[in-house]
Amino acid sequence: MTNSINEIAQAQVILVSGSNTTEAHPQVARRMFDAIDRGAKLIVIDPRRTRLAEHAHIHLAIRPGSDIPLLNAMMRIILDENLADDLFIEMRTENYHALRDMLYQLDLDETAEITGVPLAKISAAAQLYARAQKAVVCYCLGVTQHICGTNNVQSIANLAMLTGHVEKEFTGVDPLRGQNNVQGACDMGALPGHFPSYQPVNTAEYRTKFEQAWGTELSGTPGLSLMEMTHSGPQGAIRGMLIMGENPMLSDPNLKKVEATLKNLDLLVVSDIFLTETAALADVVFPAASFAEKTGTFTNSERRVQMVRQVIPPLGSCRSDGEIIMALSQVMGYDMRYESMAEVMEEIALLAPIYGGMFHDRIEGCWGLQWPCWNRDHAGTSFLHKYYFTRGRGHFVPATHEAAAELPDADFPFILNTGRVYHQYHTGTMTRQSSSLNREASEALLEVNPQDAARLGLRTGDWVELSSRRGSATVKAHITEQVAKGSVYTSFHFPAVAINLLTSDARDPKAQCPEYKVSAVRLEKINP
Amino acid sequence: MKDVLTTCVYCGCGCGVYLHEDQGRICGAFPSRNHPVSRNNLCVKGWNIHEFIHHPARLTEPLLRKAGHLTPVSWDEALTYTATRLTEIRDQTANQGLGVLSSAKCTNEENYLLQKFTRAVLKTNNIDQCARL
Numbered sequence: 208m209t210n211s212i213n214e215i216a217q218a219q220v221i222l223v224s225g226s227n228t229t230e231a232h233p234q235v236a237r238r239m240f241d242a243i244d245r246g247a248k249l250i251v252i253d254p255r256r257t258r259l260a261e262h263a264h265i266h267l268a269i270r271p272g273s274d275i276p277l278l279n280a281m282m283r284i285i286l287d288e289n290l291a292d293d294l295f296i297e298m299r300t301e302n303y304h305a306l307r308d309m310l311y312q313l314d315l316d317e318t319a320e321i322t323g324v325p326l327a328k329i330s331a332a333a334q335l336y337a338r339a340q341k342a343v344v345c346y347c348l349g350v351t352q353h354i355c356g357t358n359n360v361q362s363i364a365n366l367a368m369l370t371g372h373v374e375k376e377f378t379g380v381d382p383l384r385g386q387n388n389v390q391g392a393c394d395m396g397a398l399p400g401h402f403p404s405y406q407p408v409n410t411a412e413y414r415t416k417f418e419q420a421w422g423t424e425l426s427g428t429p430g431l432s433l434m435e436m437t438h439s440g441p442q443g444a445i446r447g448m449l450i451m452g453e454n455p456m457l458s459d460p461n462l463k464k465v466e467a468t469l470k471n472l473d474l475l476v477v478s479d480i481f482l483t484e485t486a487a488l489a490d491v492v493f494p495a496a497s498f499a500e501k502t503g504t505f506t507n508s509e510r511r512v513q514m515v516r517q518v519i520p521p522l523g524s525c526r527s528d529g530e531i532i533m534a535l536s537q538v539m540g541y542d543m544r545y546e547s548m549a550e551v552m553e554e555i556a557l558l559a560p561i562y563g564g565m566f567h568d569r570i571e572g573c574w575g576l577q578w579p580c581w582n583r584d585h586a587g588t589s590f591l592h593k594y595y596f597t598r599g600r601g602h603f604v605p606a607t608h609e610a611a612a613e614l615p616d617a618d619f620p621f622i623l624n625t626g627r628v629y630h631q632y633h634t635g636t637m638t639r640q641s642s643s644l645n646r647e648a649s650e651a652l653l654e655v656n657p658q659d660a661a662r663l664g665l666r667t668g669d670w671v672e673l674s675s676r677r678g679s680a681t682v683k684a685h686i687t688e689q690v691a692k693g694s695v696y697t698s699f700h701f702p703a704v705a706i707n708l709l710t711s712d713a714r715d716p717k718a719q720c721p722e723y724k725v726s727a728v729r730l731e732k733i734n735p
Numbered sequence: 736m737k738d739v740l741t742t743c744v745y746c747g748c749g750c751g752v753y754l755h756e757d758q759g760r761i762c763g764a765f766p767s768r769n770h771p772v773s774r775n776n777l778c779v780k781g782w783n784i785h786e787f788i789h790h791p792a793r794l795t796e797p798l799l800r801k802a803g804h805l806t807p808v809s810w811d812e813a814l815t816y817t818a819t820r821l822t823e824i825r826d827q828t829a830n831q832g833l834g835v836l837s838s839a840k841c842t843n844e845e846n847y848l849l850q851k852f853t854r855a856v857l858k859t860n861n862i863d864q865c866a867r868l
């Protein structure tokens with residue numbers, strides 16, 4: 208996020224795209240409701256009528272996968288209404304002409320047709336957003352989990368820059384991070400192409416810095432991404448995997464391929480707190496300590512680095528993941544020894560500029576620090592892009608509509624969309640063990656629109672066989688107007704309905720993000 | 736008996752949550768009153784965050800697959816076996832055949848150590864996590 212979570216409460220207009228915020232980011236949603244209480248206007252872009260959409264002043268229920276045409280139409284309207292922030296564009300951005308040329312070639316009626324939203328509604332939303340002084344955009348996986356995810360994100364950036372709604376307090380573009388420490392894992396360089404602090408591995412200067420610090424030679428070739436590893440197939444290049452706290456056997460798309468890959472590895476090592484679906488396939492399983500049994504830091508969506516404190520010693524003979532890595536490294540002949548996690552943080556501060564001022568003793572004494580925090584005296588940064596964009600001028604990249612990789616047809620007439628529910632978390636490794644949470648939501652439900660249900664003779668509670676070109680699953684139907692006609696929706700937390708057996712593994716070529724949000728499926732009622 | 740302030744492990748909001756410990760067990764959770772995100776409030780996942788910690792299904796011993804079954808072994812055995820096999824595969828495939836998945840559930844320090852291990856010891860950049868899922 209470029210803003211802090213609390214800033215959202217002060218915005219005048221909040222545009223939310225592809226985020227089921229009330230369920231996936233409750234505290235962010237709470238700030239949105241605070242803002243509405245203060246008189247702010249809420250615009251929600253979501254194919255589903257989510258809880259948040261019910262509170263929206265304008266709900267743009269677009270067809271899945273038509274984010275770019277919608278955003279382009281909004282930008283065209285902003286130009287036509289003369290609402291672009293010319294001064295900002297002149298002073299702070301580049302490549303504006305390319306965007307403007309593309310927008311002027313757009314046929315507004317045709318574009319509105321693609322999105323399935325009336326033009327008047329799009330126009331109202333565009334003007335509301337553009338006229339606001341303090342406008343925030345929040346987006347989440349509904350935007351990135353498409354074949355054109357990178358372009359979707361770019362289009363949001365275009366919209367924000369066109370109206371000058373960036374780099375101010377209470378104003379900006381805020382990607383919401385799905386899991387607690389996704390931000391931190393990226394910051395720390397758990398990425399195939401980057402060292403900590405986003406320093407590219409193929410730049411000699413950075414590589415030399417890390418080679419000197421670590422006293423060993425390093426490879427400058429970017430590695431494989433998650434999907435390239437887990438979908439490489441039984442004869443793939445990857446022969447051994449070390450998986451720490453992840454459960455690709457439930458979370459990854461097209462599970463059959465993942466299973467074929469993992470089962471045919473020469474070595475699979477998993478470290479986790481429970482025997483997950485992935486751990487059950489492993490050759491070696493390490494029992495890991497839970498967050499209550501170790502010390503360290505997490506980085507939240509607003510880039511706030513906060514302490515995780517040990518409350519009890521590790522259960523049984525569990526060890527923290529950090530200790531496991533150190534021990535393994537030791538046995539393999541590379542001396543990796545730290546007295547404490549505070550010492551690891553000191554090394555991070557030395558090598559990762561954005562964490563340059565992060566030390567446990569500092570973070571201990573306050574509510575955490577927000578990066579970039581360049582040195583010990585730096586107070587952290589509550590909103591980004593304050594005086595300049597991280598890369599100099601903001602660059603407009605025009606994007607045009609790209610149809611989803613798999614569209615519904617006669618055989619598979621429905622669009623399947625997947626996501627999270629409020630009471631469960633990711634693959635449910637932790638939440639499914641909690642009786643209180645299971646009481647609230649213990650099985651996956653397939654949301655079906657009443658009109659479709661009437662045609663198929665379905666009622667809430669009926670069992671449905673859901674199939675795609677890749678696999679099938681049996682799931683209970685839940686009839687609701689939350690989903691649009693022609694679409695169905697379910698969550699991926701439960702192994703009994705491993706919905707990712709069905710999902711498409713088509714992915715965005717730039718970000719390698721799988722297209723979870725659009726798969727073509729067929730529904731059949733099962734008579735018990 | 737004590738209450739320890741820590742950070743919620745579930746979503747990216749990062750609420751400040753107190754864990755209530757009694758006789759070595761964690762038996763409750765409640766929000767921090769002044770934390771800038773939680774401000775005396777948690778969602779249902781946060782209020783019940785302690786429930787999985789002492790679950791009987793928790794893994795407590797290293798397991799090694801012997802004759803097709805995951806069998807409890809000592810840390811030494813598990814680590815030595817893993818180290819030997821990782822070294823073999825790394826050397827046989829000219830540093831190309833190993834892949835590592837890190838986790839958004841691990842701390843920053845652990846993510847740092849794991850990518851350091853992958854790059855410095857396994858000699859590959861094949862490391863990723865579930866940011867996109």
Ligand code: SF4
Pocket residue numbers: 232233234743744745746747748749750777778779780781782
């Ligand atoms: S308590 Fe709820 S809103 Fe807060 S971090 Fe945990 S899961 Fe997120």
